[in-house]
Amino acid sequence: MSETPVEHAHPAPIRRGFPLSAYLICAGGIVWREALRFIHQRERFVSALVRPLLWLFIFAAGFRQVLGVSIIAPYQTYILYEVYIAPGLVGMILLFNGMQSSLSMVYDRETGTMKTLLVSPLPRWFLLVSKLFAGVAVGVVQVYVFFGIAWFWEVQPEPPGYLTALPAIILAGLMLGALGMLLSSLVQQLENFAGVMNFVIFPMYFASSALYPLWRVQESSPLLYRICQFNPFTHAVELIRFALYQQLNGQALLIVLGCTVVFLGGAIIAYDPARGLISRKRQ
Amino acid sequence: MQDGRLNDSATIDLPALAVERVSHSYGQRQALGDVSFTVPQGSFTALLGPNGAGKSTLFSLITRLFNVRHGAIRILGYDLNADPGEALRRLGVVFQARTLDLDLSIAQNLTYHAALHGLPASAAKKRIGEILATSELSARLKEKARNLSGGQLRSIEIVRAFMHRPRLILLDEPTVGLDIRSRAAILSEVRRLVKEEGVSVLWATHLIDEIDDSDQVVVLHQGQVLAEGFVPEIVAREGAKSIGDAFTRLTGVRAGTTEPAELRA
Numbered sequence: 001m002s003e004t005p006v007e008h009a010h011p012a013p014i015r016r017g018f019p020l021s022a023y024l025i026c027a028g029g030i031v032w033r034e035a036l037r038f039i040h041q042r043e044r045f046v047s048a049l050v051r052p053l054l055w056l057f058i059f060a061a062g063f064r065q066v067l068g069v070s071i072i073a074p075y076q077t078y079i080l081y082e083v084y085i086a087p088g089l090v091g092m093i094l095l096f097n098g099m100q101s102s103l104s105m106v107y108d109r110e111t112g113t114m115k116t117l118l119v120s121p122l123p124r125w126f127l128l129v130s131k132l133f134a135g136v137a138v139g140v141v142q143v144y145v146f147f148g149i150a151w152f153w154e155v156q157p158e159p160p161g162y163l164t165a166l167p168a169i170i171l172a173g174l175m176l177g178a179l180g181m182l183l184s185s186l187v188q189q190l191e192n193f194a195g196v197m198n199f200v201i202f203p204m205y206f207a208s209s210a211l212y213p214l215w216r217v218q219e220s221s222p223l224l225y226r227i228c229q230f231n232p233f234t235h236a237v238e239l240i241r242f243a244l245y246q247q248l249n250g251q252a253l254l255i256v257l258g259c260t261v262v263f264l265g266g267a268i269i270a271y272d273p274a275r276g277l278i279s280r281k282r283q
Numbered sequence: 284m285q286d287g288r289l290n291d292s293a294t295i296d297l298p299a300l301a302v303e304r305v306s307h308s309y310g311q312r313q314a315l316g317d318v319s320f321t322v323p324q325g326s327f328t329a330l331l332g333p334n335g336a337g338k339s340t341l342f343s344l345i346t347r348l349f350n351v352r353h354g355a356i357r358i359l360g361y362d363l364n365a366d367p368g369e370a371l372r373r374l375g376v377v378f379q380a381r382t383l384d385l386d387l388s389i390a391q392n393l394t395y396h397a398a399l400h401g402l403p404a405s406a407a408k409k410r411i412g413e414i415l416a417t418s419e420l421s422a423r424l425k426e427k428a429r430n431l432s433g434g435q436l437r438s439i440e441i442v443r444a445f446m447h448r449p450r451l452i453l454l455d456e457p458t459v460g461l462d463i464r465s466r467a468a469i470l471s472e473v474r475r476l477v478k479e480e481g482v483s484v485l486w487a488t489h490l491i492d493e494i495d496d497s498d499q500v501v502v503l504h505q506g507q508v509l510a511e512g513f514v515p516e517i518v519a520r521e522g523a524k525s526i527g528d529a530f531t532r533l534t535g536v537r538a539g540t541t542e543p544a545e546l547r548a
Contacts, residue, residue: 018372025398025401026400029397033384036386036387037387040386111380111381113384115382116382116395119374121367121369121370121401122368122399123368
């Protein structure tokens with residue numbers, strides 16, 4: 001069908017735009033709603049914490065004797081396996097949180113509450129970025145509660161490390177949240193979300209440096225080593241690991257930044273009614 | 284705009300909604316074909332059509348959930364594609380499916396909606412007080428939405444649509460699934476708010492008894508506008524006895540049902 005010519009009977013009235021305060025109020029409202037939902041879903045908070053703690057208490061205890069960790073950057077000395085996997089477990093919290101946020105977006109779309117967000121007059125990209133930050137804020141709270149408990153399990157970086165790790169945690173959270181948002185635009189039904197678990201979360205987590213140093217992986221499988229290097233989750237974990245020890249991993253920073261831009265750009269396009277996948281999928 | 288009021292004096296002569304030659308297809312199936320009509324400011328316009336007529340598709344286009352690819356839609360003169368923000372800030376919507384967050388309280392749902400339109404919590408609180416001044420729901424603001432009945436949920440969604448002082452309200456079959464008493468209450472509540480707030484309404488329905496003689500009607504059937512005008516005009520034009528009769532003559536479907544008239548003859 002060809003584009004229909006439309007007569008412009010009336011000149012467009014004045015465009016006023018929105019003041020900065022409207023953007024701030026809107027973003028605050030989205031973060032506030034996400035926080036309320038999180039508070040109401042206590043089991044979500046508990047399970048988000050139990051998962052990495054089980055890995056720390058049980059898996060790491062078992063592997064401590066099996067898997068030796070030699071001195072590798074950013075560590076200055078031999079470390080316990082628990083210390084090694086702590087940044088990976090932080091990544092796990094952020095990964096699951098990102099996917100949980102995308103799951104809730106699929107749920108919101110199915111129940112219709114997503115429409116409330118999408119008919120807001122503020123730009124669609126701004127709404128999605130606000131939603132992303134809201135999810136990350138929830139993830140950051142979970143990470144620091146995890147740090148608090150892990151302190152008693154001999155995971156004790158220097159106190160300034162907790163501060164220097166914050167930007168890395170936020171950036172990693174943004175990347176993983178943006179990936180989840182992009183996936184939520186591709187998943188048509190809630191039931192299909194199990195596939196995301198199998199094909200995204202588990203491969204991303206296991207094919208990374210979260211559980212074992214990459215030199216160890218390289219020794220056993222050069223192919224897996226390559227896959228781990230291409231996995232953005234590896235770089236998110238390394239960014240956090242270095243930042244926790246007050247160092248900057250420049251390569252990891254660039255890769256995580258680049259992936260965040262790509263994933264978020266994809267999500268914004270997918271949710272754009274002019275170009276997106278959402279409306280096409282209903283067709 | 285801290286309370287949502289907009290100085291729209293320049294738009295006083297423009298229709299609240301202008302749908303101009305809009306078409307939309309789902310793959311090969313055309314849902315809307317060259318649809319044009321207007322909703323004058325301050326009017327209660329019923330979009331009358333049986334199920335599957337294209338009402339929900341049209342609403343998805345007006346709310347910009349779908350992109351307008353063919354034709355144009357203007358709200359108070361603001362083109363939805365060129366000025367989506369200006370158009371949407373003047374629009375309030377009640378979707379056919381429930382869109383309240385059942386885990387949040389009524390007040391939280393309304394405050395969240397206000398925030399999405401850039402209204403601070405203090406303005407939202409004041410506005411809730413204004414709209415619900417005479418409603419029994421004002422005493423239940425702290426209750427979770429899931430504790431409300433279907434009719435009460437719908438009432439809150441209507442209040443929500445009015446929160447940011449829109450100039451045009453869309454309601455997509457808002458009485459579906461409600462009992463007769465709740466339906467009547469919702470309809471009279473909307474008519475009261477329209478009168479008090481001076482907004483325009485586009486009310487999608489397939490039920491003829493929701494239409495008043497003073498309403499403007501747009502008859503939509505199989506994606507085409509078959510008639511547009513005030514009730515007496517359409518009735519006279521079709522040589523019918525009532526708007527229900529005119530609807531049946533136009534569409535071949537008995538008013539208030541989706542059953543073709545000829546099947547019952």
